[in-house]
Amino acid sequence: MNGPALSIQTLDKVYANGLKALDQVTLEVRRGEIFALLGPNGAGKTTLIGAVCGIVQPSGGRIEVFGHDNIREYRKARSHIGLVPQELTTGMFETVWNTVSFSRGLFGKPANPLYIEQLLKNLALWEKKDTQLRMLSGGMKRRVLIAKALSHEPDLLFLDEPTAGVDVELRKSMWAQVRRLREMGVTVILTTHYIEEAEEMADRIGVINKGRLIVTEDKKTLMHKLGRKELLLDLYKPLEALPPSLAGLGLRIAEGGMRLVFTYDPAQENNGVVSLLDRLREEGVKCKDFNTRESSLEDIFVQLVGDS
Ligand SMILES: Nc1ncnc2c1ncn2[C@@H]1O[C@H](COP(=O)(O)OP(=O)(O)O)[C@@H](O)[C@H]1O
Numbered sequence: 001m002n003g004p005a006l007s008i009q010t011l012d013k014v015y016a017n018g019l020k021a022l023d024q025v026t027l028e029v030r031r032g033e034i035f036a037l038l039g040p041n042g043a044g045k046t047t048l049i050g051a052v053c054g055i056v057q058p059s060g061g062r063i064e065v066f067g068h069d070n071i072r073e074y075r076k077a078r079s080h081i082g083l084v085p086q087e088l089t090t091g092m093f094e095t096v097w098n099t100v101s102f103s104r105g106l107f108g109k110p111a112n113p114l115y116i117e118q119l120l121k122n123l124a125l126w127e128k129k130d131t132q133l134r135m136l137s138g139g140m141k142r143r144v145l146i147a148k149a150l151s152h153e154p155d156l157l158f159l160d161e162p163t164a165g166v167d168v169e170l171r172k173s174m175w176a177q178v179r180r181l182r183e184m185g186v187t188v189i190l191t192t193h194y195i196e197e198a199e200e201m202a203d204r205i206g207v208i209n210k211g212r213l214i215v216t217e218d219k220k221t222l223m224h225k226l227g228r229k230e231l232l233l234d235l236y237k238p239l240e241a242l243p244p245s246l247a248g249l250g251l252r253i254a255e256g257g258m259r260l261v262f263t264y265d266p267a268q269e270n271n272g273v274v275s276l277l278d279r280l281r282e283e284g285v286k287c288k289d290f291n292t293r294e295s296s297l298e299d300i301f302v303q304l305v306g307d308s
């Protein structure tokens with residue numbers, strides 16, 4: 001079987017209070033990729049994960065996990081999924097070993113101490129296997145949650161805001177951990193409101209806002225598309241409208257006609273700046289001053305999310 005790990009079609013969720021948390025979400029996540037669902041707080045990320053994991057009942061649409069309908073074949077679908085929830089709640093007096101083994105049992109899987117041992121070693125938790133959770137550092141607790149989520153050998157792992165409220169060092173070690181999971185063949189879907197995290201981790205990125213998936217794109221394409229620079233040209237005389245010869249270049253008028261803004265891709269050799277300057281001269285448009293400005297990913301994200 002070679003279909004996608006996850007296929008979501010026109011998924012809707014309206015909560016009992018009338019709030020539309022998901023609005024016609026359609027998405028496919030490929031096997032073996034790290035997919036980042038990027039969106040501000042309240043965008044619907046946790047709701048989406050909940051719907052896939054059978055925690056939230058969708059109002060419409062369809063979800064398949066490795067080809068299994070997550071309602072008609074719930075147990076099969078769910079057995080493929082590991083979930084690392086946003087909130088850390090777990091029995092603090094249990095040992096690492098017992099917690100993780102117990103989780104596996106919940107999925108009706110026969111005990112497999114060798115698998116659990118390997119898992120704990122992979123997550124650098126082996127030394128702590130007999131330690132109670134309450135004695136662990138924050139980073140280790142997070143890793144225990146991952147071990148729990150992987151205890152039943154799922155091949156699709158959800159990480160809901162894995163590094164929210166976590167310090168920089170721990171964030172980096174989490175990122176390394178997630179990469180290792182991919183090397184183990186696990187498909188990873190993580191949610192985040194950190195652009196940097198999506199940029200660092202993801203093969204593909206989906207941007208969600210107000211329950212709508214605005215963009216789904218390969219990271220490189222997205223970053224390329226979004227990684228723009230602006231050339232700001234301050235004019236001597238205001239321009240009321242763009243002369244026809246300057247139309248279609250991606251030029252816009254700002255500051256009441258006193259400024260032209262040209263957006264271009266700095267990565268491209270033929271980025272249009274030189275020919276723009278030529279055309280301005282031909283048109284007799286004179287510039288008093290010019291500046292360039294790099295649109296940060298933050299800017300772009302805000303713009304993307306603000307537009308929708
Ligand atoms: N059980 C619920 N009842 C009503 N509204 C909810 C419930 N859970 C979440 N919401 C609302 O749905 C929207 C999406 O929430 P959520 O999926 O948690 O977003 P995110 O994880 O992206 O921050 C938010 O406006 C939130 O307040």
Ligand SMILES: [Mg+2]
Nearest residue numbers: 045046086161
């Ligand atoms: Mg959330």
